[in-house]
Amino acid sequence: MSEGTIRLIFLALALYVIVMIAVVFLGLLPMYVPLSEVLSSNPITVYPEGVAKVNPTLKVLEATIAAAWSTHGILGFRRFLSDLAKTERAMRAVNWLTVALLVVLVPIVIYAIMII
């Protein structure tokens, strides 16, 4: 996969997270709870547990957002580590670490959201 494609996926995931967080807080939650209550509560208690309590089916949407930010975060961590990789061999190790993190952490994050 070319680096440009990885970058495109990285940016698309970031846009998805930005848009969907705004949609959840300003669009979906106000359908169930007054907007003033959403905007005056501690955001850590609103998302993700609060959203799941409001409507359990929104957990699926939350899981997609979780998959997106965790993948974005892992690819971002790869970008950070690639700045420190001095040789091609180190870069290959970084790539393998990224794959391992994606395979392990993303399903864990999705599972963690779904079991709320």
Added chain:
Amino acid sequence: MRAGMGAGEWFRLINYERLYFMIQRISGLYMFFYLIFYRVLFDAFVSPSLVSSFDLTPAGKVLAALFLVFLAFHGLNGFRIILIEFGVIRGWPLRDPIKNVPGLRRSKSHLVYNILMIIVAIIALIYLPYLVAFGGVFRP
């Protein structure tokens, strides 16, 4: 001898975009570790009640407020980067014998976005920690 400082160069501030780069890096790393280890792994698999009670302590609130402020800045600067890399924010450099002006400094769209970004970041810097400190627990 090698001049320059390695990773320390990330913290040298010469122009304002360098400050954005430094905060983007620090915020990204902080959020990654906060979310993955504390919010997901600890909350889902170790002790959700411990996490909920720690969130209401001053230390928990500071970590949460820092996370939200970093999220706001990281998102705003990240969106700026997306607009620049896709060529949406345009400009062209000005060569001048006395004072050269790089393309992004001449771009009106970049200037407007910068101003909006700083305004929203200041609002987020005040509003989000306020919500964490004094906002109610969400009980739908």
Added chain:
Amino acid sequence: MPAVTVKVKRFDGKRSWWQEYKVDVKSRRISVLDVLLRIKEEQDPTLAVRYSCRMAICGSCGMVINGVPRLACQTLLTEIKGDEITVEPMWNHRVIKDLVVDTEPNFQKLREVKPHIIRDVKEIYESDKEFGQTAEELDKYYNFAYCIECGLCMAACPVVSTNERFLGPMALAAAYRWSADSRDRGWLERAKIVDSDRGVWSCHLAYTCSAVCPRGVDPGFAIQLLKAALLRRAKRL
């Protein structure tokens, strides 16, 4: 007569230290290079300084002056606040002696992006065809052709400081300059080189390269133009 204090980071191959010199100056409308050459002539001939044209066209005298990478010949004392000048060799480069650094890695990276017209020139040899260029086509890359390859952008870049494999703003701006040239047909070949973690994607938009460029080349912007072209899968620049 007013005096300036110049603190120079010296290196003799084994150890590095800061050395202070006091120089009397009649006027502040002289450059830092003039002050360094006065030090060489009158106080310490062992001070190693690389310079050539003295008019910001050769790019030899790049160094870090008061914490900012600059050309010594172009930096007048009027631009420096106070009477203390701190001079050290360019960051991110191996120091040979005092203020002289090894710039060969910069040129190796530059050569990797093929900084020349890539085109089948059979047409020129077999006919009277000329590769003309309109003013609009020239404007697309002309700014980036002003690069004097001084290496200040490479010194300023925070990514170059940790990632030695990164091609750097100097090479990437050259890659844009040659690919955007209407006479060139080598964009797809160069795209394979710059579309990598060694190429444009390691740039994090710190933009210090453009802030320190003495010729207004704006290499940071050239990198963003390359990124936009790669993301849009452009066939020509």
